[in-house]
Amino acid sequence: MTIPHLNRGDTLVLATHNRGKIAEFAALLGGYGIRVISAGDLSLPEPDETADSFAGNAAIKALEAAKAANLPALADDSGFCVAALDGAPGIFSARWAGPGKDYPDAMRRIHEQMGDNPDRSAWFISVLCLAWPDGRTETFEGRIDGHVIWPPHGANGHGYDPLFAPGTGTRSFADMTDAEKNAISHRGLAFALFSEACLPKTEV
Numbered sequence: 001m002t003i004p005h006l007n008r009g010d011t012l013v014l015a016t017h018n019r020g021k022i023a024e025f026a027a028l029l030g031g032y033g034i035r036v037i038s039a040g041d042l043s044l045p046e047p048d049e050t051a052d053s054f055a056g057n058a059a060i061k062a063l064e065a066a067k068a069a070n071l072p073a074l075a076d077d078s079g080f081c082v083a084a085l086d087g088a089p090g091i092f093s094a095r096w097a098g099p100g101k102d103y104p105d106a107m108r109r110i111h112e113q114m115g116d117n118p119d120r121s122a123w124f125i126s127v128l129c130l131a132w133p134d135g136r137t138e139t140f141e142g143r144i145d146g147h148v149i150w151p152p153h154g155a156n157g158h159g160y161d162p163l164f165a166p167g168t169g170t171r172s173f174a175d176m177t178d179a180e181k182n183a184i185s186h187r188g189l190a191f192a193l194f195s196e197a198c199l200p201k202t203e204v
C-alpha cells in the first residue's frame with residue numbers, strides 16, 4: 001500500500017501537548033508549505049498512554065487527534081533510556097517526572113539509581129505516528145546514543161535534555177539550539193524518515 005502524502009497547503013495536527021516538542025517540530029516543518037496546528041490549539045484532550053510500547057502510544061495519540069480534528073495528525077512518543085537501569089525510564093519517562101513535570105527531580109532519581117555503575121550509556125527513542133481520520137497509520141523511529149552527565153547542564157531544550165550528552169562529547173542536548181539538536185536527535189532522525197515518506201519533495 002502506498003503511504004498517503006501531505007501536500008502543500010494541507011493542515012497537519014501536531015498531536016502533542018509538550019511545548020518543547022512543538023518548538024522542535026516547528027523548526028523541522030518550516031519550508032514544506034504545510035499548515036501546522038497543535039492539539040492544544042484545538043483544545044484536544046491528552047489521551048491516556050496505555051500501550052506497552054512507544055509505537056503503541058504514538059498510535060493512540062495520533063489516531064485520537066486525527067479522528068477528533070478530521071485531519072491528518074502527527075504524534076511523537078519518546079523516552080529516555082538508561083542502560084544501567086535496564087532501559088528505564090523508557091516509555092515511563094513522562095510519568096517519572098510526575099503530574100508536576102518535575103524534571104530536576106526525575107533527573108536526580110536517575111542519577112541516584114545509577115549509583116557508581118561504570119556504564120553511563122543512555123539513549124533517546126522517538127517514534128512518530130502519522131494517522132489519518134480513516135484510521136490509516138505510518139510509524140517512523142529514531143534513536144540517538146550517548147551518555148548520562150552529572151550534574152545536568154544547559155539552559156535550552158526540555159525534559160531530560162540537561163542530563164544527556166550525545167556520542168562521547170560533553171555538550172548536553174540543553175547546550176544546543178533546536179537546530180543543532182534536530183540535526184542529530186532521535187526526533188530529528190525519525191522526522192527525516194517521515195518527511196522522506198510523507199512530505200512534499202522540495203522545500204520552498
Ligand SMILES: O=c1nc[nH]c2c1ncn2[C@H]1C[C@H](O)[C@@H](COP(=O)(O)OP(=O)(O)OP(=O)(O)O)O1
Pocket residue numbers: 015016017018021046049061076077078079080093094095097124157158159160161173185187
Ligand atoms: O528530546 C527530548 N529531550 C528531553 N526529554 C525528552 C526528549 N524526548 C522525549 N523526552 C522525554 C520527555 C518526556 O518525559 C518523555 C516523553 O513522553 P511523551 O509521552 O512522549 O511526551 P509528553 O507526555 O511530554 O507529551 P505528549 O505525550 O503530549 O506528546 O521523554
Ligand SMILES: [Mg+2]
Pocket residue numbers: 049094
Ligand atoms: Mg505523554
